[in-house]
Amino acid sequence: MNAGRWRSGGLLGLGALSLLTACGKQAFRAQARADSIVVVQREAHFREALAHSGERDGDAPIARWELPARLKEISGLALTADGRLFTHGDERARIYQIDYRRGVIEREFDVGNPAIHGDFEAITSVGDSLYLMDSEGVLYHFAIGDSTAVPYTREDTDLGSKCEFEAMTFDPHINALLLGCKRVHDKGMRDSVIIFRWKIPHASTDTVEHIGVAFDKLVGNNGWDGVHPSDITIDPRSGNYVLVASKEKAIIEITPAGEVVFARPLPSGHSQPEGVAITRDGVLIVSDEGESSPGAITLYRWPR
Amino acid sequence: MGWFKRLIDFFTLGSDRPIRRLIAYYVVLGAVVFLLFHFIPFFDRLLSGEHIQDITKNPQLLDDGLAAAKGKGGPIADGSSRLDLTITAVMVMMSTLALMLPVSWVFMSARRTRDFNQSIVQTLIILPIVVAGIVLVVRTSLALAFSLGGIVAGLRFRTTMRDVRDTVYIFLGIGVGLAAGVESLTVAAVLSIVFNFVVLLTWRYDFGRNVLEPTAASAWTEPLTELADNRVDAVSVPDRDLVLALSPKKAAALAKRFNRVRKILGPTKKKPRFNAILSVTTESLSEAQERIQVVLDGLARRWRLDQVITNEGKPSELYYLVGVRKEITRDRFLTAVRASAGDKVLAVDLEIGDPVATEKREAK
Numbered sequence: 189m190n191a192g193r194w195r196s197g198g199l200l201g202l203g204a205l206s207l208l209t210a211c212g213k214q215a216f217r218a219q220a221r222a223d224s225i226v227v228v229q230r231e232a233h234f235r236e237a238l239a240h241s242g243e244r245d246g247d248a249p250i251a252r253w254e255l256p257a258r259l260k261e262i263s264g265l266a267l268t269a270d271g272r273l274f275t276h277g278d279e280r281a282r283i284y285q286i287d288y289r290r291g292v293i294e295r296e297f298d299v300g301n302p303a304i305h306g307d308f309e310a311i312t313s314v315g316d317s318l319y320l321m322d323s324e325g326v327l328y329h330f331a332i333g334d335s336t337a338v339p340y341t342r343e344d345t346d347l348g349s350k351c352e353f354e355a356m357t358f359d360p361h362i363n364a365l366l367l368g369c370k371r372v373h374d375k376g377m378r379d380s381v382i383i384f385r386w387k388i389p390h391a392s393t394d395t396v397e398h399i400g401v402a403f404d405k406l407v408g409n410n411g412w413d414g415v416h417p418s419d420i421t422i423d424p425r426s427g428n429y430v431l432v433a434s435k436e437k438a439i440i441e442i443t444p445a446g447e448v449v450f451a452r453p454l455p456s457g458h459s460q461p462e463g464v465a466i467t468r469d470g471v472l473i474v475s476d477e478g479e480s481s482p483g484a485i486t487l488y489r490w491p492r
Numbered sequence: 493m494g495w496f497k498r499l500i501d502f503f504t505l506g507s508d509r510p511i512r513r514l515i516a517y518y519v520v521l522g523a524v525v526f527l528l529f530h531f532i533p534f535f536d537r538l539l540s541g542e543h544i545q546d547i548t549k550n551p552q553l554l555d556d557g558l559a560a561a562k563g564k565g566g567p568i569a570d571g572s573s574r575l576d577l578t579i580t581a582v583m584v585m586m587s588t589l590a591l592m593l594p595v596s597w598v599f600m601s602a603r604r605t606r607d608f609n610q611s612i613v614q615t616l617i618i619l620p621i622v623v624a625g626i627v628l629v630v631r632t633s634l635a636l637a638f639s640l641g642g643i644v645a646g647l648r649f650r651t652t653m654r655d656v657r658d659t660v661y662i663f664l665g666i667g668v669g670l671a672a673g674v675e676s677l678t679v680a681a682v683l684s685i686v687f688n689f690v691v692l693l694t695w696r697y698d699f700g701r702n703v704l705e706p707t708a709a710s711a712w713t714e715p716l717t718e719l720a721d722n723r724v725d726a727v728s729v730p731d732r733d734l735v736l737a738l739s740p741k742k743a744a745a746l747a748k749r750f751n752r753v754r755k756i757l758g759p760t761k762k763k764p765r766f767n768a769i770l771s772v773t774t775e776s777l778s779e780a781q782e783r784i785q786v787v788l789d790g791l792a793r794r795w796r797l798d799q800v801i802t803n804e805g806k807p808s809e810l811y812y813l814v815g816v817r818k819e820i821t822r823d824r825f826l827t828a829v830r831a832s833a834g835d836k837v838l839a840v841d842l843e844i845g846d847p848v849a850t851e852k853r854e855a856k
Contacts, residue, residue, distance in 0.1 A: 292552065
């Protein structure tokens, strides 16, 4: 091979390396972690859908991930500060971490060894730990660990006599868990959506405050018999409370003072909404328990 | 690829030792990977083995409900994901090629015989690339995996390997392809490096050799002895494959030894030292030997007992290499033998001339 061909080959190689380097920097520097090609495609599609969500029908979901059979009875959703999404099943305290952008169950672990059983209804994150709540208002607190089973502490709110709980989230502004009732036992409060504020850490002398929103203000023209919240979350932008109601298949936003911002049905396609979460980058996540179809989580642009 | 050879030569100081050249290759490859790692953060993903960890840690890809509703089999690939796909696939393929090249070199060099199958060498390069591509496509899809099973069942890829080690090379190719396909190039690289060095070392030290079988070096003893005794005009190579099986170091030592012996002996085509073979058939081996040797001392310039063949239940045979004096005729020689040991020998014969050449002619 003569010198001219050597030079041409060298220049071509250098050019190819530069192009590859430039592409690599632009396309992948921000991508700290990725998975298989299918998953990479999903993430790219998700980013594109999120970027162009303003041009789409507000009711059109960005993504919907169908869950495996063991998560057919998916219940609450919890988002950590760093954006990890956790959920759980209904009867067994098994926690699942889901990458909602790419539709991957990243890991799962048990609470307790063996895993505790109960009627678990809601989950929320507080710092690096999670709280799981059953319908009687009993709280299970545990750290997010790498092991397959994590230890927990149990705390009974003694609010089980007041209502059947189904919704929970953490309000960092008042450092309290918001415990939402699905059905209220107290006759005087039966026509309202009741949300208790449970300070953490909770001292025996702490009073348990609550807010109530009358059904009348929520039902409006929707024709609902009542409102039965199945989960609650906090909009990270406004600080308002956002609830989903399973029976009504509705989404409701209220202020921390209890003023109704809106109450309307969810878009079609929700079989039984059981969990809700809103990410910092404006994604509304709704989990649905499966009936004839598999359980699912559906993602929308927020605010819609 | 001359530039690449020169580059490897530069690092190995021109050494032909396979291990040294292999180390140089991996050093160059490591440098290239370091540059890629430095300039392309994406490459980190391919090296990390993150995906294989995910697979073993039980990640589960959820079904895309929207794609299913639209009747689509998978997600939509936009521009950036296509670029991602392309670069991922190219990186994986090129890395697989880079890791399998030294394996093919080791396959060709670390052998006892030279008659390897060229198609296997090419398969070693191509198969892992194909496997990596298949794994990239199939990944965690059970449906695709079953489809692949069906397709492969339709193809008949059967071949008989002559050497068990050839099969191991194919397995290695599949292993490297799988590791690269799940974007765990670190595992692929370690697999390639460890395999190559283990194969080279086992070949270099002739590991697992049956002690009852002669080594390649010991098989040269006989031709060297022939050379030293000047029994043949040209020293015959015992086995051509034996030459090829020698490591460079052994071959060099052997050549040195040959040259030394030749130097001592001088030109090989000098006058033969023996010009006759005396063959004797006898039932009294030791007595016949004593008497014949008396005759040989008197009539031969030099002589040497070449071979004694004893046959169970039959007379034994004695063969002497003899340098017969010019003035001694065959008949006189045989008469002297019979006179000295007539009652101890059953038959005696003398073949005069170049006995080795005669023997060769007869053999032909």
